[in-house]
């Protein structure tokens with residue numbers, strides 16, 4: 201029998217509607233499903249009602265307290281554990297869409313949230329979204345489409361089955377990479393990512409004597425000729441438009457140091473010259489030195505395809521402040537700040553400002569990463585998302601609305617940056633954003649071969665050792681689609697120009713153990729880069745989407761034997777599995793005043809298993825292979841848990857505690873002070889109100905049940 205779920209009683213429905221003036225969707229109402237749907241399709245929502253928040257959020261919290269109901273909070277809905285829809289009442293924040301960007305004031309300070317009316321205050325109009333905020337927003341909103349166009353060549357490569365390499369042999373994938381579920385996948389995945397172009401040659405076994413290239417080496421020892429083709433390679437046989445992300449063919453001056461301002465002791469610049477467009481900066485108040493050569497590039501002119509063309513400019517401000525409602529998603533915030541550039545000092549004509557960006561995740565998600573961690577392309581340079589918050593407006597369990605900051609509610613401030621969802625409902629954030637005029641970024645794709653992949657991963661590891669903070673880099677193994685070659689993808693994002701980033705591309709691409717199938721590393725706007733991880737992982741949209749399972753950890757080092765074991769294990773994973781090693785460190789280590797401890801911050805790599813599979817596929821390996829890799833293979837190098845943003849479904853309480861290391865007991869004290877009844881339990885919090893560990897399966901929404909049915913002559917698994 202399919203499970204039945206209760207709806208909110210008429211009495212409570214009316215009371216909730218009256219205390220918060222409507223916008224309540226009971227189970228069964230048209231629209232309820234919009235608020236009860238997540239990125240992960242493998243979660244059953246048992247909530248009684250959803251409430252779309254516009255204002256009076258504290259009244260919903262008090263209503264829940266009065267009736268002993270448990271609320272859950274939904275921002276972007278990317279949390280695969282499902283906590284966002286795990287409560288009796290879903291508080292959907294999608295209408296909190298205010299957004300603004302401001303340069304620092306004369307003294308470097310910012311306008312406090314208490315002095316900025318929220319969008320629903322009298323007379324204030326929403327600035328962020330032009331669409332009707334009441335309408336459910338989707339990833340394919342027209343105004344986000346150019347964000348989606350990131351790494352188009354990768355997307356085209358991954359999806360266009362007609363693309364063929366010279367010598368490709370589509371009918372005979374390497375035996376080492378044949379994946380399970382082929383029959384199921386082929387029969388049931390009309391939306392799978394399509395055939396991947398294969399090559400049959402180039403599987404030369406590599407010795408492990410990889411050239412050890414360190415970034416401390418002189419650039420002259422490396423191939424520095426700008427090129428998007430790796431050494432000894434001819435470009436693959438793709439249509440011109442798909443060969444590379446050659447968005448910016450105008451090369452930048454070789455002597456420019458775009459991020460020179462990062463090297464000054466005090467980042468605040470001196471007076472811009474009279475020609476600079478500037479409204480609020482007072483040079484008299486700055487004592488910092490400004491390197492005259494600190495040129496950078498701004499994406500000035502958009503052609504009809506919104507493709508940016510760089511011109512030379514330098515940022516006036518070392519950072520800006522972005523205020524945004526908790527209903528804004530990363531994509532929307534990035535798009536807004538890219539469109540609302542700040543004034544710059546131009547050295548060539550045509551500039552229209554420099555875009556500033558908040559450090560977010562590498563995969564576009566919702567705003568709760570601001571209180572959970574947030575590791576992405578800018579983290580090694582500027583810290584995690586939580587490290588760049590300056591104020592948070594939050595509704596507490598007792599209904600109080602507070603603005604926490606370094607000086608206000610310091611204990612809450614310390615704890616909410618990493619464990620925010622366990623302490624209250626954040627409604628508005630104020631965070632630092634940094635000038636990112638251009639990045640040198642993209643993907644290098646190789647065929648996965650058991651015998652050569654260890655060498656590539658070791659080469660990657662050695663290349664990124666000692667890399668500057670400007671370099672984000674990961675290597676990922678991605679399985680399938682069924683019957684097709686799997687891939688090893690190296691992703692890099694150098695926060696700077698080609699001249700600076702080329703050195704690292706040359707180092708990484710010097711590996712010649714396999715032919716590089718695609719190299720689309722090039723200068724591009726940061727907005728353009730921000731979707732690149734999503735392009736590689738792109739799954740089916742909701743509803744019901746795909747099943748997702750994510751496990752992550754932080755590791756201290758990447759020894760050879762662990763790489764060897766990882767590759768052997770990965771060769772047996774099901775289709776849809778991606779294992780990722782992301783270079784950590786850099787600025788993440790600089791911050792010590794949050795509940796995410798130094799021991800976690802000092803990790804060398806963050807690793808993640810990101811598994812997605814079809815809804816009608818039911819196989820334990822989709823979960824077990826990730827668990828085995830992380831808890832067994834990687835165990836010798838674990839530093840503790842993961843960054844809290846990566847906590848996923850069915851995490852053991854011990855793993856959750858490990859994310860906070862020696863800060864755990866202080867965190868428990870803050871939790872007891874601000875949420876003594878454990879109202880915010882639809883979160884990763886692993887204890888009940890009495891402090892006893894909870895079984896994760898009892899405080900997360902259930903996994904759907906399947907049954908076998910004969911459909912179109914085939915036996916398929918379907919939800920019941």
Ligand SMILES: Cc1cc2nc3c(=O)[nH]c(=O)nc-3n(C[C@H](O)[C@H](O)[C@H](O)COP(=O)(O)OP(=O)(O)OC[C@H]3O[C@@H](n4cnc5c(N)ncnc54)[C@H](O)[C@@H]3O)c2cc1C
Nearest residue numbers: 275276277278279283561562563566567568574575621626
């Ligand atoms: C494919 C994929 C890739 C990812 N890549 C990265 C990455 O590169 N880097 C990284 O750091 N993370 C990454 N993540 C993890 C992601 O950052 C977290 O899942 C994040 O919590 C999602 O944010 P959201 O707002 O969409 O979550 P939601 O599902 O809406 O919420 C997650 C949790 O936060 C709570 N919450 C949400 N909003 C609020 C609020 N305003 N106040 C209080 N509590 C709230 C919810 O109740 C829930 O417990 C990835 C996730 C996926 C699925």
